[in-house]
Amino acid sequence: MPQIAQIAETYSSQIFWLLLTFGFVFFVIGLGMVPKVQGTADARDAKISGDLDAAKAAFARADEAEADYKVRDAQSRTAAQALLAKAKSDAAKASEARIAVADADVAAMIAAAEARIQAASNAAMAEIETVAADAARDMVARISGVNASDEAARNAVKAALAHG
Amino acid sequence: MAESGKIDPMHQFAIEPLFGTDHLSLGGFNIAFTNSALYMVLAALVLWIFVIGGMKRELVPGRWQMAVEYMTGFIKNLLIANIGDKGRKYIPYVFSLFMFILLANLLGLLPLGLFGLHPFTFTSHFTATGVLAIMSFSIVLIVGFAKHGLHFFSLFVPHGTPALMVVPLFFIELVSFMVRPFSLGLRLFVAMTAGHVLLKVLAGFVINSANASPLLGFTVGSASFILMIGISALEVLVAVIQAYVFALLTSVYLNDAENLH
Numbered sequence A: 001m002p003q004i005a006q007i008a009e010t011y012s013s014q015i016f017w018l019l020l021t022f023g024f025v026f027f028v029i030g031l032g033m034v035p036k037v038q039g040t041a042d043a044r045d046a047k048i049s050g051d052l053d054a055a056k057a058a059f060a061r062a063d064e065a066e067a068d069y070k071v072r073d074a075q076s077r078t079a080a081q082a083l084l085a086k087a088k089s090d091a092a093k094a095s096e097a098r099i100a101v102a103d104a105d106v107a108a109m110i111a112a113a114e115a116r117i118q119a120a121s122n123a124a125m126a127e128i129e130t131v132a133a134d135a136a137r138d139m140v141a142r143i144s145g146v147n148a149s150d151e152a153a154r155n156a157v158k159a160a161l162a163h164g
Numbered sequence B: 001m002a003e004s005g006k007i008d009p010m011h012q013f014a015i016e017p018l019f020g021t022d023h024l025s026l027g028g029f030n031i032a033f034t035n036s037a038l039y040m041v042l043a044a045l046v047l048w049i050f051v052i053g054g055m056k057r058e059l060v061p062g063r064w065q066m067a068v069e070y071m072t073g074f075i076k077n078l079l080i081a082n083i084g085d086k087g088r089k090y091i092p093y094v095f096s097l098f099m100f101i102l103l104a105n106l107l108g109l110l111p112l113g114l115f116g117l118h119p120f121t122f123t124s125h126f127t128a129t130g131v132l133a134i135m136s137f138s139i140v141l142i143v144g145f146a147k148h149g150l151h152f153f154s155l156f157v158p159h160g161t162p163a164l165m166v167v168p169l170f171f172i173e174l175v176s177f178m179v180r181p182f183s184l185g186l187r188l189f190v191a192m193t194a195g196h197v198l199l200k201v202l203a204g205f206v207i208n209s210a211n212a213s214p215l216l217g218f219t220v221g222s223a224s225f226i227l228m229i230g231i232s233a234l235e236v237l238v239a240v241i242q243a244y245v246f247a248l249l250t251s252v253y254l255n256d257a258e259n260l261h
Helices: A007-031 A034-144 A150-163 B035-052 B063-083 B085-109 B126-156 B163-212 B214-259
Strands: none
Touching: A007 A034, A007 B035, A007 B085, A007 B126, A034 A150, A034 B063, A034 B085, B035 B063, B035 B085, B063 B085, B063 B214, B085 B126, B085 B163, B085 B214, B126 B163, B126 B214, B163 B214
């Protein structure tokens, strides 16, 4: 086994070269380069997690904005509905008032017209009475030769008119 | 190997000085640049090139950067799972350890023999794995004593130990603690050595049976060859798992040092 057979003449060379090469590996590669490589990887991990956090924060902000928008939307909706209801009731009141005025006008016109009709019919009735009384007096004078008084004729006509 | 078809499955572990550096020495110690040292340098170079590809530092990574970041992230998750957030400061060390061992294991498995080269797995030498294990263990000791002082010894007395059992349990725990660097280093060395020996023994079967007779070559040889394909796949898995086990146990031990129990 050369490992044991050669140990006396090779151990110093083995140890020397191992320390030299491993020293190079440790000091140049291990201490000089590996921290930079690992630093790059760590920086990347930090960047990825930072970006993820930023994305999460942006997501939360978007949610907040959406909730805010919903609240404001609901608010303006109720405001608009209130405005609409107010406008409706105002319009209704205004039209009621105008209808009332028009109703009163119409009623007044109807009353005037009725009064005019009444007057006309009264006048017509009075004329009919006079004409009927004259006619009755003529008929009485012609039939019986008696000159009936104006009053009596008028009463007889009224009685006859009242009986229909 | 040419002599009488004798194949030595242990020859692959032999350390040979390269480029005539046999007698290179430092302070009286031989530091010859061997095939083992060559594979250490290769593992370090491949790892360097691999990580350079991950240094583009783009926000949206390409495939290569993704692969490097996957490996560092894997080690980071391993440390955070075992130690908690305090484990982040060990990423450079455990990453270096894991990738260095992983590349050493995998480079040693490359079928370079096809091109006449001799692949070598330096993690199959306990001189190498031992240094790595002692390094991990030393960090555990240094961190443990620096953070908790002598209170670190309370690691050896689990919560709720009856007073009578404190002393015996302390010694048992102490032994199990002191064994850690050995188990850490030997596990990797044994797993790598065993796998490579097995592959070489089976390869020897293929060659020797084919040399003996065509019939044996078709029966024993092809059966061994099919087995080798499966075991090669298994060895790739073992290469990854052993590197992972080394890194995992290091982080488990570091957890003891950081958080006690």
